[in-house]
Amino acid sequence: MLIVCESEQSEIMASKKSGELLEWDDMQKMKYSWNVACEGMRLTAPLQGTFREAITDFTYAGFTIPKGWKIYWTVSTRNKNSEYFPDPEKFDPSRYEGNGPVPFTYVPFGGGPRLCPGKEYARLAMLTFLKWETVLPNEKIIGDMMPTPEQGLPIRLQLH
Ligand code: HEM
Incomplete structure (x- = not known):
């Protein structure tokens, strides 16, 4: 690959x-x-997903969603x-x-x-910038709506 x-x-x-x-x-x-x-x-x-607002009442998979409700759809x-x-x-x-x-x-x-x-x-x-390697391969990823690397994801680029 x-x-x-x-x-x-x-x-x-x-x-x-x-x-x-x-x-x-x-x-x-x-x-x-x-x-x-x-x-x-x-x-x-x-990006894990984002919000919408129902502009009308509707039914999906047996659930009735009333107009005005906030909906979260996931990627x-x-x-x-x-x-x-x-x-x-x-x-x-x-x-x-x-x-x-x-x-x-x-x-x-x-x-x-x-x-x-x-x-x-x-x-x-x-x-x-496809070709790079992480400086901290075991850096912790925090799940805060977006996957956010704890140390800011330092990377090493290679010059061609
Ligand atoms: C890998 C990179 C990115 C991913 C995976 C991503 C993903 C997304 C997703 C899923 C949405 C929501 C779309 C929806 O509501 O249907 C969104 C919206 C948006 N993104 Fe990105 N995005 C990326 C990079 C960027 C960049 C580089 C910019 C600006 C330079 C940007 C600007 C925006 C803006 C302004 C919206 C709001 C659009 C709206 O509500 O009309 N995104 N993005």
């Missing part, structure tokens, strides 16, 4: 002249690397639904190949009109 990611990244690096910077088109070529990042986000959602339960993600605890980047997951089943960035506006920026940042 790491080897496929590395070869994808090395291929892009090899196509660059000395001093030539990464461009948008290069990011589009990092397909496998993005699949790996997506699978990481599926197994550990960076993690959706992304680990075995109906859409067979063997949901397995790390398998091939899930995103072809047409990928059914729409609105893979939702680390939410979906619909409130879809995360930072999605593409986050993708860019993740793919640009």
Whole structure:
């Protein structure tokens, strides 16, 4: 897996002249690397979920939700639904190949009109800094709405 990611990244690096910077088109070529990042986000959602307010009374799975109630929807339960993600605890980047997951089943960035506006920026940042290692491999992660590393997640980047 790491080897496929590395070869994808090395291929892009090899196509660059000395001093030539990464461009948008290069990011589009990092397909496998993005699949790996997506699978990481599926197994550990960076944002666990968020709130909505019912704008009308409705019934879901036998429960009646009155208008005005606050609803909390979770990314993690959706992304680990075995109906859409067979063997949901397995790390398998091939899930995103072809047409990928059914729409609105893979939702680390939410979906619909409130879809995360930072999605593409986050993708860019993740793919640009893909290769790093944690300085504190056993750093404690605090569950405070978002998984938050206790020491601020110091990392070591490698210069290419
Ligand atoms: C891995 C990185 C990120 C993840 C997983 C993530 C995830 C999410 C999720 C799940 C939502 C809720 C969507 C919904 O309610 O349907 C959201 C909303 C939002 N995100 Fe992100 N996000 C990320 C990065 C960013 C970045 C980098 C920015 C800004 C530069 C950003 C800005 C926002 C804003 C402003 C909203 C609120 C949108 C609204 O309510 O209309 N996010 N994000």
